[in-house]
Amino acid sequence: MARATAVAAFAALVAVLGGLWWFILGREAGDPFGPCRTSQVAGGTAAIGGPFELVSETGETVTDAEVLDEPSLIYFGYTFCPDVCPTDAARNAEAVELLAERGFDVQPVFITIDPERDTPEVLAEFTDYLHPDMLGLTGSAEQVRAASQAYRTYFAKREGDDPDYYLMDHSAFSYLVLPEHGFVEFFRGAQGLEAETLADRAACFLERA
Template sequence: MTSTAIGGNFELTDHFGKPVTQADHEGRFALIFFGFTHCKMVCPRALTRISEALDLLGGQAEAIRPLYITVDPERDTPEVMRAFLENGWPRFTGLTGSRADIDEVRTAFKVFATKVADPDDPEGYDMPHSSLAYLMDPQFQYRAHYPDTLDAARLADALRAELAKPPESTE
């Protein structure tokens, strides 16, 4: 893997408490968003936008597995992630792990996240983070990324275009 590659191998835990790796997500496209369950605005907005885009794809959405990887594993246990996702975004599979495991996958995807003091938060901190969604192909190789500025319709159009590309094409 070159230093510019995005993605890679990981060993995490899904929101049902089951160990998973990137190999468990091969065979379908994966649409990955990094965030955390205590996020007040960015994550709920992004998860809703991604869910709406998948709704717009209709049956084509079956080719995409949406994943939500935490940047705050200290608070985001499998149970917390399961409750968060099932109550608002049931299409997503949440992934968590040890701080070292999360930092490794964050680095592999070049995701920014840092802990900052927040006196308004019950635990006293917030986790500002980047807000890109990453599309991985069925072999879990990087295909594209999408900024948070795309609305659901434009995201659906971009995903539809990627799904239509031949498997060997990564342009």
Template sequence: MIDSIFKRTLVLVSSGGAILLLLLGAWYWVSNGGAGLLGGPKSTGRALIGGPFTLTDHEGKTVTDADFRGQHLLVYFGYTFCPDVCPLELQSVTEALGQLGPKADGIVPIFITVDPERDTVPVMADYAENFHPRMRGLTGTLEEVKVATRAYRVYFKKGDSAEVDEDYLMDHTSLIYFMGPEGDYLTHFTFGTPPDEIAKRILKHLG
């Protein structure tokens, strides 16, 4: 039930790039872990975002969340066949890191596919090259990807044409997550947040 409520409150981006839904409760949910909405235990102030995953990077290496300990992460879920939203968001990540200069050295941008059926290792490798040189493209089996999306409370679904069209589109949450060196959630950036705003807010967390 929690996941279903979260799905309804997040920004759902259609594969054509249109924002399907934005509810005002999204920020409250992400910031407070959703407990207050269900009358459950009071939030400790730390959002329930992030968690264990095992995936394959764009070089074919198996990676887990533990491999990124000690580094800040900018995590985005999308897919390589996305016509506009995903490349725009990843470009914003790239530009924001560029604005941070040397302060971005300890930040790893991560792109996790929600379309593992088409986003194979070679496809992810080609795609990642279009963005920041430290960009890590992660894929895996559908079940492995589902584990990661559940950890980050990410919604995704094949478009209605998937059964008849190989060039199907995906609906998915479009948020950029900024994670701390211990895998802790720090903040997130909604679709369309300018790179300079991303950089500014990251600096506040870096101190």
């Protein structure tokens, strides 16, 4: 009986390892970015991203097809954010510079979650300070929420006594989007991921695009 149990357990282990081996090799064989991925997305990468219509920092109405025509690193935040957003956006700008040194052109994109205060003019001043190529996008409340939902981000306004001074709760991820592939990977905030590491991970995708 003990031997039979041991044999059955060994067979089960072989089956599990075989399945894991098939999963890993199968994923990499069918996914050109398999070796680069360090995160998993429920529903797959196709579940994130999609069409949007927003207003650029120059005041023009633009679509995703018009502004994401090159590799882009997208962040959802707001310019009145006291700490997280400027830190993350600055990290992204530094990562873009590091990628440029390797020969990769990546556009940093900052999409506001606070269109009430983040006008095109405010965004332009904010993005120009961080990086000359950073693109700021705003829009109506409906347009911003639709873009946020497409990328499965979260934000909510904190109500306070002064209607002009308030904070926003929000997720803090950056999204790498490639023209021919759409969304391919997300990266955590600057407190958990430095610019050098982000650049290394992004370069893996760019090399295989």
